[in-house]
Amino acid sequence: MRTVLGYLKPYRLRVACGVLIKFAAAVLELILPLLLAHVIDDLVPLGDMGPIWRTGGVMAAVAFGAIGCNITANRMAAWVSMEMTRTLRRDLYEQTVRLSCAQMDRFSVSSLVSRLTNDTYNVHQMVDKVQRGGIRAPMLVLGGLTLTFLLEPVLALVQLCVCTATFFTIYRVTRRGIPRYAASQAAVDTVVRIIRENASGVRVIKALGCQGRERRRFDEANAAARDRESAAGGVMAAANPTTDFLLNVGLILVVLVGALRVQEGRMASGQIVAFLSYFTLIQTATLGVSKTFLRISKGAASARRIEQVLRAPMDQPVIASEAASSAELGMQDVSFSYLGVEQDLSAASFAIRRGQTLGILGPTGSGKTTLVSLLLRLYDADEGTVWVGGADVRTRQRRELSGRFGVVFQNDTLLAGTVYENISFLRRLPREEVERAARTAQAWEFITGMPGGLDAAVELRGANLSGGQRQRLLVARALAGRPPVLVLDSADSALDYRTASALHAAVRREFPDITLVVISERIASLRRADHILVLEEGRITHQGSHEELMKHCPRYGRMARLQMGEEAV
Structure with a gap:
């Protein structure tokens, strides 16, 4: 993967052209003091206004030529920085999408959002500022020093000493500023995370009256970000006052030494004016360099954060294996841990054939969603083998594996758009398929009651729908692509028993060959499953049919009697 600055390579000709134009502008600016000295020393004493005009x-x-060149070069720099940042942001987004869930856990979603927005902006500003001032300013400094040495070496030495002190100051300030800006960006990540948490959980926060606590939590993170930004800004704030002080000291020295040289007859008065012009020009360019280094400080810290994502290795490679299984879905001695401290799933083994239904039951935190995540290869098992379609899940390409599953996760979300767009989900499915999926998901009745039907508006996260309506739309989305395997992770928790029963019956009727995985706390949703897993603390304690579990699993039998009553059982 190329570095951030490697994204400038496609625009190297335009950058080179901009550098040449900036060089021409710098040459024109450096000529002006020489012409002014010529007028004062050579033309004014003659008293002829013609040559002066x-x-x-x-x-x-x-x-005017210098202005035109600078405007042209600046417009080219702006275009290059915008196009380079657009490409960088596109590749960063694509890499973010390709990251495994384990990698996203390590980076954190809030940090990835910050890198996609704030960090790419800082890189854009760095590239733009370097092209505008980072090229012109050194040219003016070097060219001005060269001309002043040719005019008057003594005054040029004064100017060189001031420039050296200025650059040393900028170097020291920048060296201390870059680490502080990196820490500041990390603090911004925390602020973004808290904002995301509050935006997604606003209803719960208001329902529990936790606004004050969340406000204090945000204030603490915001204050930490402010303190780190202040620390970085406090270091960089020393640059401009110090360089201004050196500029004023240098002007005083140039005037004093120049006056002595004129009094001794060793230089003309026009040369002092030229030197003052050159000195002002050089010091202004030096200040421009300090501002450029400020942008480089932020941009370099952001570029390193972006490169961490761009260079993240693919930790879920496709392997070659001839091992096969007769199971459509299954596991063999699978163990997994999210953090590597304790096992979240231990020695899990089961197998179901195509067209069968797998039920999964267990308390919160028992590993139900973890088991499904391994089947989907959102994470890779630490030990054992996961079977999908009769093959090791690690031998299947990501696109092929994703095409085999239709999934409704426990905390899934809806997009801001129409009902059709939410069910089709960017797949451009025929409206007939969307309608069939909606009917199977028991969603068609309320969809036709909405203004516009399939074209009715759905707000972000389905804010204008009830919990049951959202779940039925999500089930319709999973069914619309006719997947071989359908995973329902607590997808009927907001449905009444009658609607949930009708949904499961319709899925079996309309999609008879589908392999169904149902995670639920409702025995009524699991009792007709061909194979049921009972999980506790990451282990499959019992497995079998409903009848077998009623006989051999006390917990399952107790839950069945509590939910369905003795007579129904």
Whole structure:
């Protein structure tokens, strides 16, 4: 993977052209003090206004030429930085999408959002500022010093000493500023995370009256971000006042030494004016360098954070294996841990054939969703083998594996758009397929009651729908692509028993060959499953049919009697 600055390579010709134009502008700016000295020392004593007007016209043309060159180069720099950042942000987004869930856990979603927005902006500003001032300013400094040494070496030494002190100050300030800006970006990640948590959980926060606590939590994170930004800004704030002080000291020294040289007859008065012009020009360029280094400080810290994502290795490679199984879905001695401290799933083994239904039951935190995540290869098992379609899940390409599953997760979300767009989900499915999926999911009745039917508006996260309506739309989305395997992770928790029963019956009727995985706390949703897993603390304690579990699993039998009553059981 190329570095962030490697994204400038496609635009190297335009950058080179901009550098040449900036060089021409710098040459024109450096000529002006020489022409001014010529007017004062050579033309004014003659008393002839003709040559003075002509030279003044040349100076005006040179000034306008410098302005035109700088405007042109700046427009080119702006275009290059925008296009480079657009490509960088696109690749960063694509890499973020390709990251495994384990990698996203390590980076954190809030940090990835910050890198996609704030960090790419800082890189954009760095590239733009370097092209505008980072090229022109050194040219003016080097060119000005060269000309002043040719005019008067003694005054040039004064100017060189001031420039050296200025650059040393900028170097020291920048060296201390870059680590502080990196820490500041990490603090911004925390602020973004808290904002995301509050935005997604606003209803719960208001329902429990936790606004004050969340406000304090945000204030603490915001204050930490402010303190780190203040620490970085406090270091960088020393640059401009110090360089201004050195500029003023240098001007005083140039005037004093120059006056002595004129008094001794070793230089003309026009040369002092030229030197003052050059000194102001050089110091202004030096200040531009300090501002450029400020942008580089932020941009370099952001570029390193972006490269961490771009260079993240693919930790879920496709392997070659001839091992096969007769199971459509299954596991063999699978163990897994999210953090590597304790097992979240231990020695899990089961197998179901195509067209069968797998039920999964267990308390919160028992490993139900973890088991499904391993089947989907959102994570890789630490030990054992996961079977999908009769093959090791690690031998299947990501696109092929995703095409085999239709999934409704426990905390799934809806997009801001129409009902059709939410069910089709960017797959451009025929409306007939969408309608069939909606009917099977028991959603068609309330969809037709909405203004516009399939074209009715759905707000972000389904805010204008009830919990049951959202779940039925999500089931319709999973069914619309006719997947071989359908996973329902607590997808009927907001449905009444009658609707949930009708949904499961319709799925079996309309999609008879589908392999169904149902995670639920409702025995009524699991009792007709061909194979049921009972999980506790990451272990499959019992497995079998409903009848077998009623006989051999006390917990399952107790839950069945509590939910369905003795007579129903």
